[in-house]
Amino acid sequence: MEVELMKKYLFIVLLVGVCFGQEIEWFISYNGSGEESMGHFIIECEDGGFLQVGETYFFSDPVSTKLYVVKTNSDGSKIWDNEIYIGGHNLGNSILESTDGYLIFGGLNQNSSIIKLHKDNGAVIFNKSYDNGGTDAFENGVETLNGIVAVGYNNSEDPYNAFYTEGEGFISFLDHEGNEVTSFSIVDYISQAYRIKYFDNELYISGLTEEALDYKMIKMSIEGDIIWHYEYGGFGSDHCFAMDMNEQGEIFLAGHTTSNTENWDVYTIKLNNEGEVIWENKTGNPRGFNPLYIHDEAWGVHATNDGGCVTVAGTGDEYAEYSECIGDICSDIWNAYIIKYDSDGLITWEETFSPLDIGIENYDWAAEDIDLTSDGGAIIAVDNGQFGFLKLNNIQNNENNNSYSIEGRWIIPVAENDPGNTMYEFFDGLRYTYYCSDENGCDSTYWNSLDTSDAIPNPNPYTFSNDTLTLNLFFGNTWQQPITFECDGNVAAIGDTTVTWWLSWWRVGYDINECGGQELALTNTAKHPKAFKLIQNYPNPFNPATSILYDIPNDGLVNITIYDMMGRIVKTLVNGSQTAGFKSVQWNATNDRNEPVSAGLYLYTIQGGEYRQTKKMVLLK
Structure with missing residues (x-):
């Protein structure tokens, strides 16, 4: 997508929105020395901070670039950045965290490059470049016991693109210091190699076939022998730019397609470890515009711990003859587009994010990459003309987190289909209780908090255990019953009785992702909202x-x-x-x-x- 020129600035917003249960925790962006910057790859680091790599652009003739990398702490505050370049065209394509540094894969002066940076300040430890033939670059790499394996392409026919197209697949085996051991062409199997994973002592490589017609997947031995290779797609163009694997060795591919679609749609595939298709899904146009004009372009995917995955994309139009608005949402203003799939390929949720969600003037956003974070959320690289860092909560249930949240509002009935007169709100790590005493009955219009002290149970009613929160509620101090909530928000049981009519329990502000929050504390303080x-x-x-x-x-x-x-x-x-x-x-x-x-x-x-x-x-x- 194209983005307008923007002035260099630093912008951060905290705790700004909730969309279908996925909460924006904060957003911040940084620019390099060029007029614009674009990130391609992002990771959560072992220290809890984040690292994003891409380029900063100078719009001369021809366009020139410098490799640009930014390291932040866990709240998005910049720790360091670095610009690396030789000549006029340099690419930062991906990152790999090593035990003693960050490995950057890309291209310097149109040659394949691997750069190792100090973790504490971003200083260069080593910088190795290889002329693998014509215009070439490394796209991605992995560490093995023997060293580093990097994939990319050479002999590109489009040397000034942000990413080289119409190239020839290439693989390099390097030692741990980035020195070449052996390299060879894999063009007979793949035209553009974008991603590589190392699993069970074997290599998995994804990318595109010749002329970018289909997805391509290769399984290779650690010695470089092809075990199997398959193509996936239809009669249109199928562009594969992302790949991830889960702990079971299942493979997720993502990109975009024009096969049996009205325009470019997000195309996500799940494979087993032998390359056989488990499911595939095509989706797009989440904002409901004319699909003939909407591009949905996916660049990142990450496996989730439920057997599914999250794909990230940009959605918008690029046509001078078409522009449509629904309220303040317009087709030619691109949005970041996030799609969560379950283990069977069904869409659990999908959402778009834009500057409007953080209360500022609208302009183009597109999601370029994603990494899941240790708190159950995600960090997303956003192209907004700069390096955008978008932190979201509630992307997946965090199995390693011992505290759980049922954030939202609940009205717990006294009996089936009897809504009761007490509402509980769980928000920002606190529990608030609201009590309605209207003689004509209580409905949603009455739940505006006044004095709540008489409605608060005593003692502390919360018990956390695995996936459930047990809540002992007192109704007029005469009746007590343990209520068990599942992590997805459903009521599982009343006492020892399994609940099958949970929809009669009115949960207000239902959130489909419940785990991974902060442990709730008891309070008896009524409150007013902090924000809209x-x-x-x-x-x-x-x-x-x-x-x-x-x-x-x-x-x-x-x-x-x-x-x-x-x-x-x-x-x-x-x-x-x-x-x-x-x-x-x-x-x-x-x-x-x-x-x-x-x-x-x-x-x-x-x-x-x-x-x-x-x-x-x-x-x-």
């Missing part, structure tokens, strides 16, 4: 009604409006002055004339002062 917050409607999908919750930190004017996917107003739910608090409103699937609306995808937007956010919901019939 629009919570995903629940239930979703829904029929015939759904509840929308939102937080208002200050008194002021608030508007909540439902739109169809053409951007037309369907229903204005809220339009007036409201006091600060935790609010909710119900939509009964009617328009402003109180006529039932058809099933489908709808948008709902909140506007309060300068804050504006939009989410999606699905009406079933």
Whole structure:
């Protein structure tokens, strides 16, 4: 994708949004000495910080670049950066953390290069370049007991692209100091080698076939002998740029395709260890524009601990003759696009992220790469004209984390289908309790916190064990019952009785990813929200009604409006002055004339002062 020229600046936003359960923890971006910078690869480091590599660009004729690398701490604050270059065209393609440094694979002056940097300051330990023929570069590498294996390509026909295309596959075996042991062409098997993994003393290489027509996968012995090689794709173009493996040796490939699609769509494949397809999935156009004009371009994938994976992409259009807007969301403003697949290839969730999610003016974002983080979240490399670092929570259940979270709002009924009069909120590591005593009955419009002291159980009701949170609730101090929640938010049991009717338990602000949070502490302090917050409607999908919750930190004017996917107003739910608090409103699937609306995808937007956010919901019939 193309991005506009941007002034160099440093920008950081903390704790800014929740989208389908995936919370933006923070975003920050850095630029090199060029007019723009673009990152291609990102990792979480062993010290908990993050490292991103790519290039900084100078828009001369021809365009020139310097390899650029940025190291941050765990909250995104920059520790060091480094620019490395020989001549006018240099590439930073990927990173590998070694025991005593960071290995950078790329190209310097159009030659294949491997560079080792000090972890503490980014200083160069060694810098080795090899002319492997024509315009060439290393794309990726792994460490083995014998040294380093790097893959890439030579004889590229497009030397000034951000990544070389129309090349010839190439592999190099190096010692631990980056010195060449042996190298040879693998063009008979792969045209452009982008990724390599080392598993069970064997090498797995992915990339593209000649003319970038299909995905390609190779299994090779550590001695360099081909064990098997397969192609994947259809009759269109299939561009494979990403690969990962899980602990079982299953393989995930990702990129984009025009095979049996209306334009470029995200194309993700899962293979077994012998290269046989387990599943494949094509998806795209998450914002609902005209699919004939939308590009969904995937560049990164990471296996998750549930047998699935997360693929990251950019979504937007690049056509002068087409531009479409739905509210403040426009097709020609690119978004970062994140898709989570389960072990069977079904989409668990998908979401787009843009500057609007952090409350700033909209401009292009595209996700370039992803690494999962030790806290159950992810760090994503975002192309925003700079090196964007996007930290998300709740990407996968973190099996190594001993504390769990059921963040959100719950109304626990006294009996089946009896909603009760007590609401519990779990937020920011704290538990808040709200009590409704309205004689006409309690519904979502009453849950705006006042004095909550009489509703708080005593003693501390929380017990953490493996995947569940057991909560002993007191109703009027006369009845006590342990409630067990699964990590996905479902109620599993009341006492010793297994629950099969959990949907009758109203969980407000339902979040599909529950593990990996902070252990909750007990408090009896009522609160007002710290910031505006629009919570995903629940239930979703829904029929015939759904509840929308939102937080208002200050008194002021608030508007909540439902739109169809053409951007037309369907229903204005809220339009007036409201006091600060935790609010909710119900939509009964009617328009402003109180006529039932058809099933489908709808948008709902909140506007309060300068804050504006939009989410999606699905009406079933």
